[in-house]
Amino acid sequence: MTMPLVHAQHGRCQAERCDRTPCFRIEVHDPPGTLIDGKTANACADHLGATVRDLSRWAATATLIEGYIQVCVIDGRPGSADSLPEGTLLPASWPFANIPLI
């Protein structure tokens, strides 16, 4: 299981019309350890399920080898990354779920 990188400044949940700070990083990997370009999202707790569902729907239409969705917790503690330059990438805190797609 690979540790994804996320922007130190987390921005906002990527769900439509949501401006909460994201707590989760959702990625589609195929094959294991290989991130599929453009198939990542940061989401708040309220939109985690919908984001996983959307990526699962996409995966059902794709040709995958050993695809899975990896969900990681983002360390969103206030002040933890405030002093870092804009655009700095940090490891997400920890992966806690792998959801097979095949």
Ligand SMILES: [Zn+2]
């Ligand atoms: Zn949200």
